[in-house]
Amino acid sequence: MDLDVRRLRVLHEVALRGGVTAAAAALHVTPSAVSQQLGQLAREAGHPLVERSGRGVVLTTAGQILALHAERILGAVEQAVTGLAVAHRQVAGTVRVGAFPSAAGALVVPAAARAMAAHPGLDVRVVEAEDDQSRLDLRSATLDIVVLQEYDHVPGTTTAELDRYPIATDPMHLITPVGWGRDSGRLADLADVPWVASAAHTPCGRSTLRACHLAGFEPDIRHRAIDFALTLDMVAAGLGAALVPGMALRHVPPRVLVRPLAKPVTGRRIFAVTRPRGAGPTHPAIAAVLTELAGPDLDPAQTSRPESLELLSADR
Amino acid sequence: MDLDVRRLRVLHEVALRGGVTAAAAALHVTPSAVSQQLGQLAREAGHPLVERSGRGVVLTTAGQILALHAERILGAVEQAVTGLAVAHRQVAGTVRVGAFPSAAGALVVPAAARAMAAHPGLDVRVVEAEDDQSRLDLRSATLDIVVLQEYDHVPGTTTAELDRYPIATDPMHLITPVGWGRDSGRLADLADVPWVASAAHTPCGRSTLRACHLAGFEPDIRHRAIDFALTLDMVAAGLGAALVPGMALRHVPPRVLVRPLAKPVTGRRIFAVTRPRGAGPTHPAIAAVLTELAGPDLDPAQTSRPESLELLSADR
DNA sequence: GTGCTCGTGTAGATTCACTACATGGATTTG
């Protein structure tokens, strides 16, 4: 009774993704193959691992237990290959980094380029995805490093069980169309203007709302944008003011004014995480990428945004 | 790069047994299969795992590292199946117990019988083997429980890294042909008689030597026997005196006198061990066997040896 | 009901792993 790693990975994916089809997609096989492997594993385990629920499946108790152990086993396997890489001091192989959109371009891409330049055998791949998706792909070993964000004053998703490597803090900046109001550096001065914000369910959207509440007013949010480039375009078109993280200000379009705030109102912390039971920073290749991510970019305002940010110096 | 468990077990066996052929025998396959799997694993690992040395092989550094991790992974797999058994509270399956000859008959067989009687789904198998062999088979998961002995005053092999479950202490008893010398209960009275002992390289043989030295004399060892039954026959034939563990006295032949010793001179401790990183006593089936081994047999003299032991009462 | 999604069976092709046998190198024996 040997519980093949391949099969255990199938169960792990089913547990993570919540279904046979989703697991099959993640494993790049057909659902039929996943179903068969699951059946075989159940036979070996002596108990059914999943049972149908509606048109999907849910794990039985035995399935949950085995999925838990599967994660431990997969982690042990990963540590084994890591041990080999450590012993041979080879900073090589493929490291897949997931990041949310604004960090991907501003932080991860330059870090990846530096890491690959420094280590010829290293292949860093950047995957742009939302935090929830990245977290899932990290656990399923589709990604090796994930760059996440955590907004101040927003409860947000906890990532307690993961090892965190802080990369940067990214304060929110106030932007308005040029020629709006006076420049006192106080958010409350813009209590009566229209606003542009991210979608209400996003942490950034909630962050804007919280900041305005803390400043003592309810913002009149007229437009919702997910991509910060769209936010900037909206502001440039005079549709409203907005609070955006500094990292989104690498390319500020004309007719957008970045206004100094008297003191930072709110912001977000950016950090990288690795697989909890997996190789983590032990692996030389992952360590090299983490170093590039955390090291030179500790202040993203100084390094990642070449121009157009002189106005921000007052904020810090 | 998934490092199949099956392949890792092959590497583990090669590391344990010290060669391809020995590993193949333990895995019940041909050496060719082992060699091929090893080659495949080396390709996956990116480094050769073994290199030829003389007419055998030795593990490379990479091989040693991977073998180390293999043991962890195999342990994790074992814990997974254990987790399932625990969740379903099923005291079932096969438990293989290894024991040195005298313990196998006196302790393990009755314990196995009791365990199987108490748990219908349980299949306990007893394997008689020397300690070194048993230790190896335990690590390779050929055995699940191993009963070992440790003689007083003999450095012996340490089993520090294993979880120990004490079963019994088995003091050595003095036996002579009937009609020899006086019955003072002192070992030194037999300084000038011929002796029968186990082979010099065995711990029991060394134990006899040490006991006599502690009593102040050098025994004149005329005959060497490995099986205690042969020792008893030799004593019965009048060839000499001997020190044998109490457990070997289940069937004392005629013309052999078990002499009370004023105080126990030396003895051995008998204990069971389980796989260090493996399931161990967590597994219900293994726990059940361990209970039967340790529980009712805490004093083997009282339970396992039905008659012919009245003389021993003075010893304890 | 119709359409859609999800999971599970079945048949066939491909891949994988093992055995049997042969080869080459290293050690022991006569």
Add this chain to the structure above:
DNA sequence: CAAATCCATGTAGTGAATCTACACGAGCAC
């Protein structure tokens, strides 16, 4: 020193295992 022996490793062929393609049935939405 040659012969015999042991050990590991290749090669060819066979059998098992696993995947895809396709069909089917069940649940849910409209």
